[in-house]
Amino acid sequence: MNFVEELRWRGMLxxxxxxxxxxxxxGMASGYIGFDPTADSLHVGHLTQIMTLIHFxxxxxxxxxxxxxxxxxxxxPSGKSAERNLLSEDVLQHNLNCxxxxxxxxxxxxxxxxxxxxxxxxxxxxxxxxxxxxxDVGKHITVNYMMAKDSVKKRLEGDTGMSFTEFTYxxxxxxxxxxxxxxxxxxxxxxGSDQWGNIVTGTEMIRRKEGGEAFALTTQLIKKADGTKxxxxxxxxxxxxxxxxxxxxxxxxxxxxxxADAKSYIRIFTLFDRHTIEAMEAEHDAxxxxxxxxxxxxxxxxxxxxxxxxxLKAIKSSEFLFGNAGIEFLNELNDGEVLDLFxxxxxxxxxxxxxKAGINATELLAGKSAVFPSKGEAKKMIQxxxxxxxxxxxxxxxxxxxxxxxxxxxxxxVQKGKKNYFLIVAE
RNA sequence: GGGGAGAUACCAGAGCGGUCAAAUGGGACGGACUGUAAAUCCGUUGCUUCGGCUACGAAGGUUCGAAUCCUUCUCUCCCCA
Numbered sequence: 451m452n453f454v455e456e457l458r459w460r461g462m463l464x465x466x467x468x469x470x471x472x473x474x475x476x477g478m479a480s481g482y483i484g485f486d487p488t489a490d491s492l493h494v495g496h497l498t499q500i501m502t503l504i505h506f507x508x509x510x511x512x513x514x515x516x517x518x519x520x521x522x523x524x525x526x527p528s529g530k531s532a533e534r535n536l537l538s539e540d541v542l543q544h545n546l547n548c549x550x551x552x553x554x555x556x557x558x559x560x561x562x563x564x565x566x567x568x569x570x571x572x573x574x575x576x577x578x579x580x581x582x583x584x585x586d587v588g589k590h591i592t593v594n595y596m597m598a599k600d601s602v603k604k605r606l607e608g609d610t611g612m613s614f615t616e617f618t619y620x621x622x623x624x625x626x627x628x629x630x631x632x633x634x635x636x637x638x639x640x641x642g643s644d645q646w647g648n649i650v651t652g653t654e655m656i657r658r659k660e661g662g663e664a665f666a667l668t669t670q671l672i673k674k675a676d677g678t679k680x681x682x683x684x685x686x687x688x689x690x691x692x693x694x695x696x697x698x699x700x701x702x703x704x705x706x707x708x709x710a711d712a713k714s715y716i717r718i719f720t721l722f723d724r725h726t727i728e729a730m731e732a733e734h735d736a737x738x739x740x741x742x743x744x745x746x747x748x749x750x751x752x753x754x755x756x757x758x759x760x761x762l763k764a765i766k767s768s769e770f771l772f773g774n775a776g777i778e779f780l781n782e783l784n785d786g787e788v789l790d791l792f793x794x795x796x797x798x799x800x801x802x803x804x805x806k807a808g809i810n811a812t813e814l815l816a817g818k819s820a821v822f823p824s825k826g827e828a829k830k831m832i833q834x835x836x837x838x839x840x841x842x843x844x845x846x847x848x849x850x851x852x853x854x855x856x857x858x859x860x861x862x863x864v865q866k867g868k869k870n871y872f873l874i875v876a877e
Numbered sequence: 878g879g880g881g882a883g884a885u886a887c888c889a890g891a892g893c894g895g896u897c898a899a900a901u902g903g904g905a906c907g908g909a910c911u912g913u914a915a916a917u918c919c920g921u922u923g924c925u926u927c928g929g930c931u932a933c934g935a936a937g938g939u940u941c942g943a944a945u946c947c948u949u950c951u952c953u954c955c956c957c958a
Binding site for chain 2: 675676678684702705706707708709710711712737738739740741744768771772824825826827830831833834835836837866867868869
């Protein structure tokens with residue numbers, strides 16, 4: 451199966467320039483996707499692009515992952531309704547290094563002719579002067595053409611306006627494509643559907659500047675079945691960096707996928723072939739409560755992002771927290787084992803003396819720890835019946851906790867709602 | 878440059894001198910149901926030492942009392958030139 455067919459049956463393909471498929475069928479080609487270093491970690495939203503590059507490489511082509519050291523300094527207006535704040539150079543540099551390290555985990559950089567490569571557009575922009583740029587690049591693209599782009603049009607129609615800097619963005623990205631086409635024989639740029647305009651500016655620039663031919667392909671924007679944004683949880687974005695989103699939380703995020711979404715995600719975020727996926731779906735439809743799809747999905751992605759060992763830990767924690775094992779089970783573990791089990795669960799330490807004296811629920815959960823941001827909120831949630839300590843519902847905000855309740859003389863397991871666990875450690 | 882409209886909680890949007898911590902809808906969170914699903918129903922949605930405190934673009938003022946009236950400022954939108 452070729453690359454485009456692969457994306458097609460997986461439901462990832464959004465738009466493709468005529469001739470792209472024919473070109474790829476002729477043999478190994480080079481293509482790239484750009485990643486903007488807007489934060490020091492990628493998040494699950496970037497996984498679609500990562501998977502696209504993986505498929506590209508598996509189909510025998512040569513993938514380039516571009517990190518936008520230069521474009522990141524400008525700010526992509528696509529999909530943004532307001533002007534973006536510029537990042538300072540050192541923050542950008544830091545982000546860039548982090549993102550680059552993450553990307554390294556997903557592609558094969560040592561597979562002969564089609565080894566993946568990493569490039570940074572800052573390398574070819576740092577010595578490019580403004581005058582050279584407007585003469586060599588700007589001259590080939592009309593302002594009329596640039597203004598016709600959706601990303602620009604929306605901002606011109608809107609009320610926030612757009613700076614010259616952001617307006618220029620598409621030229622900068624377009625030049626990336628030209629540069630890679632010229633120097634790396636890169637004939638295809640891929641990206642999310644919001645990147646179509648920017649990518650086409652690149653192919654246009656290649657044509658007008660050198661009469662060359664280059665292609666574009668975009669992937670579907672991932673949305674949940676209910677139309678809300680993908681990749682967000684109560685506590686914000688789901689990051690690939692374990693310091694920001696623990697492997698346990700990461701695993702839980704995927705495990706909690708709804709049935710409707712699981713069927714599309716399993717195609718997009720895993721490499722299982724069509725037969726395997728269809729078989730899993732049949733199994734899932736026959737016994738949906740077993741959540742075959744969610745488990746396979748969560749396992750596959752967690753392993754790809756965090757590795758087998760972290761996945762096993764996440765499973766172990768999940769099985770304990772959501773399984774049948776009573777809280778007494780913890781008594782059989784030593785401190786290290788308990789901490790290990792709760793690895794990835796937010797934890798707070800509270801002085802042991804507080805428990806000797808006895809501490810009431812609100813003070814414990816909102817004062818001495820940060821399970822809740824304020825005492826008012828802790829109270830409300832307790833009164834609404836949404837808080838448990840050691841699997842026992844907290845009845846009133848005045849419930850008192852003493853050393854007697856500490857598991858192993860040290861731990862308290864707090865639940866906010868059904869799914870959010872916290873560990874309080876008395877020290 | 879001239880004229881007009883507006884700025885309210887996460888968002889949209891009512892309120893136009895006291896009974897307003899502020900209608901309503903959405904979102905978010907919690908509860909019930911369930912499969913750690915969806916749908917549905919219900920509740921919560923400024924902080925608090927529970928005395929109060931801080932809030933309706935910002936700063937002043939009038940008043941016993943202001944989100945509501947006045948002045949200045951900042952920003953946004955619309956029309957004319």
